[in-house]
Amino acid sequence: MKIYVPRDSAAKALGSDAVAAAIAAEAEARGLDVIVIRNGTRGMIWLEPLVEIEEGGARRAFGPVSPADVPALLDGTLEGLGKVDYIPFFARQTRLTFARCGLIDPLDLDAYEAHGGLAGLRRAIAMTGQQIVDEVKESGLRGRGGAGFPTGIKWQTVHDAEAEQKYIVCNADEGDSGTFADRMIMEGDPFTLIEGMAIAGLAVGATKGYVYLRSEYPDAIEVMNEAVRIGRARGLLGADVLGSGRAFDMEIRVGAGAYVCGEETSLLNSLEGKRGIVRAKPPLPALEGFLGKPTVVNNVISLATVPVIFEKGAQHYADFGLGRSKGTMPIQIAGNVKHGGLFETAFGMPLGELVNDVAGGTATGRPVKAVQVGGPLGAYMPPSKFDTPFAYEEFDGQGGLIGHAGVVIFDDTADMLQMARFAMEFCAVESCGKCTPCRIGAVRGVETIDRIAEGDGGAKELLVDLCETMKDGSLCALGGFTPYPVMSALENYPDDFATRKEAAE
Amino acid sequence: MSDPTLPETMAEIFARHRGQEGPMLPILHSVMEAFGHIPEGVVPLIAEELNLGRAEVHGVISFYHDFRKEPAGHHLLKICRAEACQAVGANALTERVLSKLGIGWGETTPDGRITVEPVYCLGLCACGPAAMVGNRVIGRADEAKIEEALA
Ligand SMILES: Cc1cc2nc3c(=O)[nH]c(=O)nc-3n(C[C@H](O)[C@H](O)[C@H](O)COP(=O)(O)O)c2cc1C
Ligand code: SF4
Ligand code: FES
16 A cells, blocks of 8 residues: 655645654554655645555545544544545646646656656657747747746747857746745656756757755755756766757756845856846846856746646647636645645636635635735735736736736735835845845835834825836836835725824834 | 864865856855854855955855854744735744744844744745744744744
8 A cells, every 4th residue: 555645845844744654653563564655745735734545546635634643544434535636626727737746756757757757858859959949939838937928939049049058047946925836846746847957958959957946945955956866867867868869967056045036137146156136138148148158047837837848739738828828827825825725727717716716715714805916026916806817918907917826815904004014125135236226215115114104194105106216217026016015005905004003013 | 263174174165066167155055054154264265266356255145144154043943924924923923932032033042042033935835824943844833833843
């Protein structure tokens, strides 16, 4: 009998290591023949630790399981959840990028292959670089790191550039609050990312890749390093990728706790060993990137989606979605939520359906007051905007952004003035310091919001002006988009800014 | 008071990272691992190894939150301050933890046992409030869970 106990860090944070140890100990005491497999998470975090028992080809799920439940689990008397695929939150998804996550041992390359892995890379090996780039263009894949730039067009630029060395850099800095898709796939299906980077390398003629992985993710760092080691030993990486005669190798690099290093040019400076200051564009990183060489910089999910595009065909992928938002998006539902986790679905689902139906509303059972979509630089959406379809242009039209697709839910106890203040404070803490409107403006923003909180209504106009200055005078989206959460809080929740409040303690 | 083993340790670290492209951050992470902080004495050595000015090396070290100039307490407790954790009471939790320890953000208890630092998201946003002690992650953190991890 096989028993799956996730090693994903969210599962660990909820006690899965202790559950795995208890299962091993209890099985041994009973003399049972049990193999414990540490898989990734299925993404239903409210059910973690979610344990699955595989017997006679069928997998039955239990969760949340505590060490005290283990005797009953092995007796067969613990009440279960049935097959994971039939749990409504899971059944409603379209899992393309995350198809294998939670299904297999993340470091078992044979299991990876048995579930469709490497098929995409094998297909790409038989294609020219230009054909690979065309396939990505046809899929409609857009960057999942935030800006939504068409991935195929970026690859074309690097493909066309002449240079003796080119690079693939994976942006695994995932600093946005409310997001964990990058972490989840790196911990749950790391070979997908490696395969995607190898395909990118073949496409543009790059032989070296780097994953810039934030230091806040020690578990992901460990799994990725191990996966690269295995990939090298098994010929997936190295001088002769899967016997193609073409080289591609990669290295995991660890960030050092700076949010701004998720911005691609700051990231490149950091990777080169410099301060993570944002660079002016042009030159584009595609032409002058890492060490001045043509470089593809893509988010983890962008790259990890490439294998399934090549496995199933660009058209299959492009058939999902809405308008210019093609394919699926792993939406991360977080904060004060009843059913939080990762929900991969075709673009287009209305925000309200996600929040109320899929996620079941708030954990506290109180009314939803606000939903912040797209990380700390995303707008606060009130329930009156819940019919907005989850897609790039549609959110843009509502003064929002989907960014890396984090959805953070707040109940009616949230104080939106304090959330606006936090947005400014975060910008002040994380600013790279290059532009005055960002570096100084954010500090002024905190002060101005404090004045409003103290009852100075006139300061509201100042805050609006300050937001305008930050929008217009900032080089990157940290200073330029911080006004989104601030202004959306001010506009959608005027009551929180109107009443006289005690100054923040 | 410079550590007499420092030059030897650094030589070992440099040897490990030679041949890497952009070795600065990997070297600094290795220094953190070896010493628990970035001792002032490594700056001239790194500057020489990488053929940079000392000011430049200082500049890099000071830019990143991870590279501390002073050793942390025996336990480094990080509590997430970001939005998703705030939505489930991270601020109140932080207040209770800090007031119980009698310290503020970034400070170490007088007995040198615990340092508390803010962190902006640990990717545990669907099971917040989130915290971390060393590399051990804590979800739906409360005082009891944090105390247990610090034991
Ligand atoms: C302040 C700031 C932080 C960012 N953080 C990230 C991040 O953590 N991960 C990411 O993939 N992109 C991040 N981005 C976007 C990147 O600059 C870039 O657009 C992205 O890595 C490109 O990859 P993609 O086209 O695959 O999305 C950030 C941008 C800004 C301005
Ligand atoms: S907007 Fe802020 S973070 Fe971005 S480049 Fe300017 S100072 Fe740096
Ligand atoms: S916001 Fe706290 S872990 Fe992500």
